[in-house]
Amino acid sequence: MPENVDLTTLRVIVLDDDEFILQQTRIILEQLGITNIAGYPDGAQAFQQLEAGERYDLAIIDLNMPVMDGIEVLRNLAKNEFAGAIILLSGEDMRILKTAQNLANAHHLNVLGALHKPISLEALQAKLKLYQPEQVSPLSNCGLTESYDELSIAFKEQEIVPYFQPQVNVSDKAVTSVEVLARWVHPEHGLIPPTVFIPLAEEHGVIDLLTEQILKQSLSLYHEWMNAGYEFTIGINLSADSLEIVDLPEKFSAMAEEYGVPCSAIILEITEGKLIQSQAKALDVITRLRLKGFGLSIDDFGTHYSNMAQLNNIPFTELKVDREFVHNAADDSATCAILESSVDLAKKLNMVTVAEGVENQADWDRVASTGCDRVQGYFIAKPAPADEFSAWLKEYSGGG
Numbered sequence: 001m002p003e004n005v006d007l008t009t010l011r012v013i014v015l016d017d018d019e020f021i022l023q024q025t026r027i028i029l030e031q032l033g034i035t036n037i038a039g040y041p042d043g044a045q046a047f048q049q050l051e052a053g054e055r056y057d058l059a060i061i062d063l064n065m066p067v068m069d070g071i072e073v074l075r076n077l078a079k080n081e082f083a084g085a086i087i088l089l090s091g092e093d094m095r096i097l098k099t100a101q102n103l104a105n106a107h108h109l110n111v112l113g114a115l116h117k118p119i120s121l122e123a124l125q126a127k128l129k130l131y132q133p134e135q136v137s138p139l140s141n142c143g144l145t146e147s148y149d150e151l152s153i154a155f156k157e158q159e160i161v162p163y164f165q166p167q168v169n170v171s172d173k174a175v176t177s178v179e180v181l182a183r184w185v186h187p188e189h190g191l192i193p194p195t196v197f198i199p200l201a202e203e204h205g206v207i208d209l210l211t212e213q214i215l216k217q218s219l220s221l222y223h224e225w226m227n228a229g230y231e232f233t234i235g236i237n238l239s240a241d242s243l244e245i246v247d248l249p250e251k252f253s254a255m256a257e258e259y260g261v262p263c264s265a266i267i268l269e270i271t272e273g274k275l276i277q278s279q280a281k282a283l284d285v286i287t288r289l290r291l292k293g294f295g296l297s298i299d300d301f302g303t304h305y306s307n308m309a310q311l312n313n314i315p316f317t318e319l320k321v322d323r324e325f326v327h328n329a330a331d332d333s334a335t336c337a338i339l340e341s342s343v344d345l346a347k348k349l350n351m352v353t354v355a356e357g358v359e360n361q362a363d364w365d366r367v368a369s370t371g372c373d374r375v376q377g378y379f380i381a382k383p384a385p386a387d388e389f390s391a392w393l394k395e396y397s398g399g400g
Helices: 018-033 043-051 070-079 094-106 122-127 144-157 193-205 207-227 240-244 248-258 279-291 305-311 333-348 360-372 388-393
Strands: 011-015 036-040 057-064 085-090 110-116 160-169 175-186 191-192 233-238 267-271 295-301 318-321 350-354 374-376
Touching: 011 018, 018 036, 018 043, 018 122, 036 043, 043 070, 043 240, 057 070, 070 085, 070 094, 085 094, 085 207, 094 333, 144 175, 144 207, 160 207, 160 388, 175 193, 175 207, 175 374, 191 233, 193 207, 207 233, 207 240, 207 248, 207 388, 233 240, 233 295, 240 279, 248 267, 248 279, 267 374, 267 388, 279 295, 318 333, 333 350, 333 360
Parallel strands: 011 036, 011 057, 057 085, 085 110, 175 233, 233 267, 267 295, 295 318, 318 350, 350 374
Antiparallel strands: 160 175, 160 374, 175 191
């Protein structure tokens, strides 16, 4: 659980038409120190309270209820821009629960997970460990035009900086790669999430400028780590929009040479969701990137429909299995099957496999059992700025 979260202050609403489950959930919450609890037998009654101005930090929602079922509740919560966290409950098939969770994510709701009835204190406590207080950046509600002015200033002042998260071998826990994650450190608003500024940069056609700034900063730091004796590759996220730039391979190789970094040490991570608007141009760029020695990683594998075609068309060297199919896979047979199949497919294609979102020992053990090569996630380390990551490297003994 995040260190600064006091669960006793949470305001919780529980929706379930079974009075026994309502009482059981209330008792478990009270055992966890949570006492501000409201319970209702259906969504319609709950929304009367929400419309009256009641605010909740957490909603625990049963799927099968009269009047307004859980799916309708999720739809209405999304319409009302509910900012709290959500835990789904059901006695139905786990695949139905999983589909409902995917629906909630599609609504951009903050879902901590899904629990199968009957619930236990341990299971609920595990989900609550994922809870984060509501953190809405002032920029997240701004129009693109207004906040783009601030983004322009951020470029000039170099407020957007690289954070680093390690990947380690499953076999010996040695650090073998580091992913670079862009973070906007705003002087007034604090840390602005990439979900705000990445789409903004793409919308205004400056995503390549952002990538260039992050790449230069990262290569400079990486050169220092190389000189200090560290041996790992570095992963840079690349927008699919950038694959429209025909001279991108030349630009990137020139930057790598400037900082004394071999192209083979750089893995370009492409999220498949936006692949690919201009197939011919993208294949031109991708092929020349590989010819120059850059590695190519397909990120968030399994979350989009055309992954298989892209694996066949593009010379990827690495496959990153999305967190959705990694975290808690040990408790979900369907998720586990997708994880195993993804790893098996990658191995047959001679690709390195990376499991994202490993957050606990159970995740690690399940991933290890599939034969996956590397893991990445909070169980190893959270993304950190350069100075903190350097300190972590010096202290880390997993591979030694």
